[in-house]
Amino acid sequence: MSVEYTDSDRLLRVSLGPQHPSTHGVFRMNVELDGETVVKLKPVFGYLHRNHEKIAEGATYLSSMPYTDRLDYICPLTNNWAYALAVEKLAGIEVPERAEYMRVILAELTRLINHTAFMGFILGDMGAWGSALMYAFREREKILDLFEHLTGARMMANFMRFGGCRNDLPAGWREQVGTLVEGYGPFLDEMEKFLVGNEILLSRSQDVGQLPAETLVNGGITGPMLRAAGVSYDIRKVDRYGIYDRFEFRIPLGEKGDVYDRIMIRFLEMRESLKILRQAIDQLPEGDYVNPKARIRGFKPPVGEAYGRIEGPKGELGFHLISDGTPNPYRYRVRPPSFINLTLLEDMCLGLDLADAVIILGSIDIVLGEVDR
Amino acid sequence: MQPTSANTPAQSPPEKPGRWMLPGLGLFQGLAVTGRNMVQSFYNKERMTTVQYPEERAPISPNFRNFPFLVYDGNSIDNLRCVACSICEKECPPQCIYIVLERDENGKSLKRPKIFDIDVSVCMNCGICAEVCPFDAIYMDGEYELATDDRFEGLLFHRERLAKSADYHMKLRPEQASEVIARRKAEEEKKAAAAAAKAAKAKADAESKKAAADARPADEKGGDA
């Protein structure tokens, strides 16, 4: 959609950000407004750039693991997994079965965290005064407690290792996850009641920020944003990495790909995640939590190149590594889902209201730690 | 694989049909949810999870990790387990550890750190130092109330501050500490046994030598005789 204007003086140039309540961190949108209609939008980012990739090229493979926590700090464990997967591919390390199950449990819990927090954030962007956010954070806190019990840290877990996980599940952890999963369904019901039928939310989010599925595919958009537009593309199903082929779950698909679909797809995905979690807890085998042959000190993968990707809560999260046989990677590259999903922001916002631009940005579900790296 | 909806073989029936609702019903549903939370937050512990921090504290998981500490055996911090091998210094992702090996006047290594500094304003509590240490010398602490008004010296922990006794470790993480102690004991016993065996062997060697030496003079003696 394009709007032609000859007299540029009529437009109001507003800089939304980097310090602005709706930007989810330090993101900036240079907007040109005609009244309240967005005619031009230029995203500016990099305020949180901290040289992640270059630092990783100067550090050992293991040293980069804690830094991956800080990419998408809402969901550190999926970042861990993506990186571990890439290194395991590079060095050809086998992962024991128990570790695979642990990884699936942690990744799905992370997905729950991310999508739950998303519900709160999007409602905050729409102007609901924090109620949804607080409910979301209340439940998220329970999962974070589980993470703390297992990994020692609530968010910066640094838990996955090449060939497994850092430590075994503490006693009773599995049962705690079971209780959490049982209690999560009612919470989702309540949240759904709170959000889904709300007429204001419906009218705010429907038919906002639509793009044709082809544009999304061409733009490299992945994750719930792509699935909301009706494209069935989930790396858990496409790659079947780890042991995802053992679980019974479905991929919810939207029709229109507007903000409402993105919210609903995440809701339905959470329910599917609960299904996976139930199965994984039941099937969790005994055994090694880490490949005993994997080395921690003096780890040197052979010369080569590998790309490991997983379905992160926000989309395809990939790590591309090139090894020259030294303890440090020669090239370390992240394929961050939120950054690539952000690229189509302007196309989605043009011709809509300023308020729509804010919720569209929210519905992309970006984390600036990952966008700016 | 091309990401198109064409490769979705089967489609299950819709779970939640879109339904016509009385306008405003959704709003009242939302009000009911907040109303329920408003009332229940007065008595339901599930809803009101706030902990009034300085007065009461949330229970901390025994696995919780914060900044690292150095373990010493016995009562003196001279008995640090650390041998200043600098593995942690190299592996530390933010490079916040600084170690200087202590040497005697001849330049011979004393196998202990003269300086062991951790800049906790840089440390990110990842725990990799504890993981890579082959000497069970560094572990992650559980102490978290470390705020200080001194930005520089107050956040640079020196050897003296970092050193904590093995008993402290035992109290903090009983499982891990007892496992470590058992392993060290076993290693020490093994070492002692090896040393004893070595000593015994040396003794035996010496004895056999002595015996040989004894035998020779006897021959000589005999020769003399």
Add this chain to the structure above:
Amino acid sequence: MSKDNIPLWSPEHLPLLPQRLVEMILANLGAPEWLVSISGFMVAASTVLAVFMTAFALLSLIERKTLARAQNRIGPNRAGWFGILQPVADGIKMLTKEDIVPARAVKLLHLLAPILIVLPAILALGVIPYGREWTPVPLELGLLFFFAVGSMTELSVFMAGWASGSKFPMLGAMRAISQMVSYELPLIITALGVVMVSGTLSLPEIVQQQGGGFWHWNVCTPWGIVAGLLFYVCTIAEANRCPFDLPEGESEIVAGHMTEYSGFKYALFFMGEYLGLFAIAGLFVTLFLGGWQAPLPGLGLVPTWLWFFGKLALVIFSYLWIRATFPRLRIDQLMRFAWLCMIPMALLTLPAAAIWHYMGRGPLSWMVVLPLVLVPWVLVAVIFNKRLAPATRTYRFADG
């Protein structure tokens, strides 16, 4: 009403006590008549001001506490017992903060705007009947006066947005003007129904006519329930409360017209907003909820002003509850809602009120008037639901 034959110390007359004491003392001192009456007026005004300033301080705390509870938090509880000193702490903070005026601001208007937002709110509070004996200024044209001064708020909000010389305030001011003008129409039209039925513009008189139990309140009539509901929605919009808080819309335009204000001027905006809230909610209580009338006959022992403040508290609590729940509307939806739903509905209440007025209270008039308001209501609701507020959706799943 003679002032001499009422007791000095009765709960009913308690709010009038300072005024009457001053008048009595001055009269006994032999002061001239004009001085006595002017002093009496000033003390009466001060009483109202004192009551609502206290209420403002309390509400700023209660609002935070209520929202906190709705969100499973505790809210401010460190300053004093249950955080009761929090308003004091806020006040000290606001007063001691640096007052920043942007370089491109129009200095005079920037200073005037916060003052002009408090003023009409205080003026409007003057004409509301708080109790049987307690109407600070019993104007014959009270309702007219209320709307006249009430519309000054728009001016000051726009003044603030314009004078700040900044973009977010400007956007906020534009939103505020369009929103307030749009919602003032249904507000006045629905109030007109009450005027038609009561036959007077005097607020004490309107309350007087609603006496004798809650079924005599205007809201308990077929046209009144519709008009009351519309009026209620309009009061939320006029007070810039959620879900109509677009002029402030903190996730979009930072704080709207208040973005460039700090310190005491910001506090004045805050105060003006809350006083305006009291005034408009008080008007709602007066017009539709029977003002100071007790809900049941035979409760004469309770002072009438307590009923008024009880109802006011309930109405304001409902605002807080709504604020804790709803997201914000978008500006075009807000306008569409006003012009396509609120105003036609409000206009429909006028003939309904007229018929009700001429048929009198009774089952027959219920049967006539109820369909008259209900059918269009349902019709508009259906159209609104179909065309403007889309329904929930169906989703499919890929199993592959």
